[in-house]
Structures are given as structure tokens and as C-alpha cells.
Amino acid sequence: MEIRRAKMTDAAALTDVVRAAYAPFREAGLNLPDVEAGIDDAIVETPVWLAVEQDVILGGVIVRQSDTMIQVENLAVHPGASGRGVGKGLLQTVEDWAREQGARGLQLATHADMAGTVAFYRRLGWREVGREGAKLYLAKILTENEP
Template identity: 40%
Template sequence: MSVILRRAVLDDAAGIVRCIDAAYAPYLSAGLKLPAVSEGVGDDIQNNLVWVLESSQRIVGCLIVVAADDIWHLANVAVHPDFSGQGLGKRLIGTCVDAAKLAGAHHIRLATHAAMPSNVALYTRLGWVVTQQDDIRIQMSRPSSITDT
């Protein structure tokens, strides 16, 4: 299977929404309350940094990053469940880190849900640390300068 990483274009919006919705569907069906994770994708493509992973002309992963000068926010990483376990999430996160480093940003932040411990474990393996936590929200950060393991 060949998976191509590229910057998103506006025509990708519907495919990105399908990918995000599929990635979060198991959490929603388990009753987890999440924000509208696939809302505003077209605006994100126009105003933020958005990458997609594509296989056979199908979007199978996406990354949405809000880039500020010094601190970037990783807003969303999603991999279609049909493609999970292949390192695609790690590849997308690495794309964010590499781009932040090239742009001179010093830190990247994100927020995830406490009921998604596999996400927290992945981010921790990749150099992220928990900076704040409440009942449902875990905030994490990492410098852009460290190398992923």
C-alpha cells in the first residue's frame, strides 16, 4: 500500500471530514462527548496548515495545525480506522514537528481527551508531556527541537 503525504487543497474538505468522522466514530458510539471535530475543515484549509495522507485517491489521514509565530497548536490528527496501526498517526505528528522546527516555532501544544489513553501514550512516546489535566481534557506540549523516538 502506497500512502502519499501532501498539503490539503479545498477540494479535499469532504474527504477530510469523512476521515475525521470515521476516526472518531468509535469514541462517539461509546458515548464520549467530543467537540465537533470535523467542523470548519474548509476554513482550516484556507487559514491554517492542513496535510492529508492519501492512498488510492482516498484520504486516509489528516493533520490540522494552527501555526503562530512561536507556539503552534496541533488541532487535529485523524487516521481512518481501516488504516490504523501502520504508523500513520506518528507520521502526521512528525510532519507537524518538522514544519514547526523549520518555521522557527519553539513549542507545539495540543489537547486530547482523558478517555483516549492510547493517544496520550502515543504522544508521550513522541516526546510530549502533560502540562495540565482536568476530568476530561489533557493538555500536552513539546519543544519542536527534540527528535522523535
């Protein structure tokens, strides 16, 4: 598996992966935001990494830098690649990049009822920092010092 930056030519395939990744949650009745919208814009405007194997996109992560924290906007892994370290590899890439940028940490919001997703982040050292309705806020501090 290779992790690389996304190109505009990857937008449609990444959108398909995001759609597939969130489909089980939508089918279970979770009210989720439109996570597929704006992927092409994100590739142009922000860092987007892909996990690729034999030219097939297995997953992707979209991030934004805000002040001293890196916001993970979307992490999506195709269900067929689940359990293969795709999400972990993508987040490690983001973490390494965040350190290079001098970021203090990473943050994200997820749906509180996505139990497997929340457990995944917690196993990787993320901690709950807030909750608003069904929205759960998580963070992973990389350094206690301000950059």
C-alpha cells in the same frame, strides 16, 4: 503513503475521515467537541496535511501557529489505516514544518479518557502540561531556545 498539503477539493473526504476516526469514541460515550466543523475553512486558513495512498485519504492533521508554539488542532486517522504509521508520519511532517517556522514546540488538547491516543502521543515524546476536567493538555518541546 504520500503526505501532502490539503486542497479545498479534499474537504469532504477529510471530513469523512475525521467522522470515522472519532466515531468509536463517541459510541463509547465520550463527550467530544464538534471536530468535523470548519474543516473547509481550516484548509483555506491554516496548514492542513493529508496522508494519502492511491488517492485515498488515510488521515489528516490541522494546525495553527500561536506565538512560538504550533497548536495541533486535530489529528485524525481512519480506523482502517490505524497502526500503519499514518499519525506518526503526519506529526513528523508538522514537527519538521514547525522547526522551519522557528517554533519552540507543539501543543494540543485531547480527551483524557482516550487512553490509546494519549499513549500514542507519549510514545512520540509528548508530555502532559495541564489538565482541565476531561481535557488533557500535551506539549512537545522542539528547542529550549526562543526563536
